[in-house]
Amino acid sequence: MANSKYQYVRNFELPDSLLPGTFMVFRLDGHSFHRFSERHNFSKPNDVRALQLMDRAAQDLMEEYGDIVLGFGESDEFSFLLRKSTTLYNRRNVKIVSTLTSLFTASYVFHWPTYFPDTSLQYPPSFDGRIVLYPGDKFIRDYFAWRQADTHINNLYNTVFWALVQQGGQTTTEAHATLRGTFSKQKHEILFSQFGINYNQLDERYRKGSVLVREEVRTKRRAKGKAKVKTRIELLHCDIISDDFWKDRSGLLQD
């Protein structure tokens, strides 16, 4: 066949399988979302439509890929935990990352009109993805704690910052200057004393981020004596740093 003399070029493609028996965390980040959020007039400090759209794309991904057991999102990023025993695409790194990033992106654009019915998409947004391997439960707990602590830190800062700007009349430069060097406690005080905002009463979505967990659904009907386990993706805005979340869901860290 005419093609056969060129096929040797396939030999330059090298394998990139990821270590077996190891947790994969797949993380997506919005590419140039600062500009994207400005062009589409996202509300500050949080735009609930944008966050819900991220959740929706994440949910689509988890519906499609059963080996993703947990998702955590904040702002323009989302992290997903894949079972350590997953053999998705033979654990080929680039294949998994590119396919999952692609589906998330497609879903984001596809569902845009549902969440932004009055704002047409100006240009195609994009995300980058990566997989990081973790060889133990503790690292997974700490990874997700890292992201949720980051959510808290960013959201507290942004909440005070935009209160100073939007309600306090400061310029953005002034607001940054006001906050420079302040501790968490002081930020709470500024919010409460100057703007009457009790930070701890704000929507948990903003303070905790979005947690997507695959929960088993018990089905009564048994086919040939073997109950088929169905799962459903649940959206929560809860604490995932403390033990309780993980104790109640010990399956997350099993094979």
Place this chain on the structure above:
Amino acid sequence: MANSKYQYVRNFELPDSLLPGTFMVFRLDGHSFHRFSERHNFSKPNDVRALQLMDRAAQDLMEEYGDIVLGFGESDEFSFLLRKSTTLYNRRNVKIVSTLTSLFTASYVFHWPTYFPDTSLQYPPSFDGRIVLYPGDKFIRDYFAWRQADTHINNLYNTVFWALVQQGGQTTTEAHATLRGTFSKQKHEILFSQFGINYNQLDERYRKGSVLVREEVRTKRRAKGKAKVKTRIELLHCDIISDDFWKDRSGLLQD
């Protein structure tokens, strides 16, 4: 900071930079596009709307990423050549693949209504991506020759196959049986004698695939004596196996 005790998890992210001074070929393939094309009633053997949409997404990608100097597409796949000197994202493999796959996908979904005004998108499509490195000009020429030869082989087969089915009244099973073991010449003859089709007069788009080249545009206006080189992406459906294409565009294989 509360977050700092978790930040060590970042150390598990390992570098994956690609060898410098080496050509990168970035290739995208549609994920489950057999099903996707059926669900959206793509014409057989070729759906010009679907091909034009692929070209459009590829063009968007090349507009955004100046280090892509050549693209070649057929069916639901597209290959792109990045300069060997590119330092895009510090040549980080997964970063490049995921970001480019994401933008292509977003563009595909974004422009869908333009190319399929009467067919609404049923669900988000996805693509997988990969980068293969090639350490020399010859390999690049052979890579693109491989893809274009593949285009030819597939298109000839598909053209006869669908003629047998659509005009000849064969079932798909019968059509495959008719073609089993036939050579190129016999396929041409079936097309001509039974269906009056001269294969070589079919649209070059189908026979040659889509070639996107970045061409320099000479601009008359000089700013401070230094002409700024502008480039424009041109869509061609030409032979890229023979020498002529490459001789006329020696810049493609330079640094």
Place this chain on the structure above:
Amino acid sequence: MANSKYQYVRNFELPDSLLPGTFMVFRLDGHSFHRFSERHNFSKPNDVRALQLMDRAAQDLMEEYGDIVLGFGESDEFSFLLRKSTTLYNRRNVKIVSTLTSLFTASYVFHWPTYFPDTSLQYPPSFDGRIVLYPGDKFIRDYFAWRQADTHINNLYNTVFWALVQQGGQTTTEAHATLRGTFSKQKHEILFSQFGINYNQLDERYRKGSVLVREEVRTKRRAKGKAKVKTRIELLHCDIISDDFWKDRSGLLQD
């Protein structure tokens, strides 16, 4: 400096650090040791001098590299367990493998005259090395069980095989034919009934391989209230498949 214009070639060296928090198993295998053993008239089925020399080189390696906590050797191979927390050479794969393989090899050649006082080394022997990562205790236990089970299987086979040849007068071809398809039990029987050998009474070195463990040595003298932990490498020929070995040495699998 004249050299600076060439220094860019260093940029082609890419990082290859191994995943943190993961056990490393470093394994060495003799290169063409079939030929090497023939040229140096190794006794069959086991040459105690050759095995002791392997142990000695392994011990040298463990004396030099404190992060190796366990070694297991049989025939012309040796496996070593490095702590999962080791930061030896920043966990650079090729650096670790090449340096450790080099030192083992040097030690093997260096100590040759001690173990083979009457046989001069005919040519320089070589070994290949590799590191395999394991993300959990169970895998480490199973890795070493795999090697010790292999030792048992090979040694039983070789013991019967060479008895048939050396004492039974069979050719090597005949001996292989005799053993084809036999189970463990049958091999024991041949040994006992034909040659009066009770396999289970053979030297444990041959049946179990060599186990090198780093044991803590309690030192009485305390410097400034803080006892310095000294370690010593112990050579054992014991079972490492069952739980006892690991229960008594829980430190092996800790950080």
Place this chain on the structure above:
Amino acid sequence: MANSKYQYVRNFELPDSLLPGTFMVFRLDGHSFHRFSERHNFSKPNDVRALQLMDRAAQDLMEEYGDIVLGFGESDEFSFLLRKSTTLYNRRNVKIVSTLTSLFTASYVFHWPTYFPDTSLQYPPSFDGRIVLYPGDKFIRDYFAWRQADTHINNLYNTVFWALVQQGGQTTTEAHATLRGTFSKQKHEILFSQFGINYNQLDERYRKGSVLVREEVRTKRRAKGKAKVKTRIELLHCDIISDDFWKDRSGLLQD
């Protein structure tokens, strides 16, 4: 078989083949050779016995591995060029590096008594190895130029330094201070005016390093009409930065 339930641990071994069609440079460096040279009383600035021993080990390596076409050594390091078409060990990175480092090391220890008849080896020396890939001729020329320029720079410095210490009576600290900030020309002058040494008349071995090239040997006898090409390793101390060396040996950079 008892062993089969453990064999799954082999699946953790991941492929590491190097990009085809690309030059490999394999480099060895002595591990802690500062200490090693002191313990064995190497002459300063150069010990001809130690250099000859390095050359000998390098030659052994090239005799054994026919795909190494060029070697370059200085001090306690040696670099080797492997053909870009080599398929040695299926281009497995760690396999190649470890085996070659091992053989070089073994040869170094094996031949020690020949080059140091009056100095017994105190302990086993070791080397680390690595492979760097280069995707073009120019990079290979520049790599070897880099090493030879380094040889020149180091040797000039060391020659003056040890003249100041050994003949000039300076301490090592003083000698370093004397040389701080001096240019090449000034170092030449110190050598000539203070010690009567014309640097350019020193042994080329020290100024140029050791070049090992595989040269074809024409053999008259033809077996069955097909001349078998024999090769011989030649030791040179010549310039490898300028064009001449490469023009005369165009085969070095071919497939």
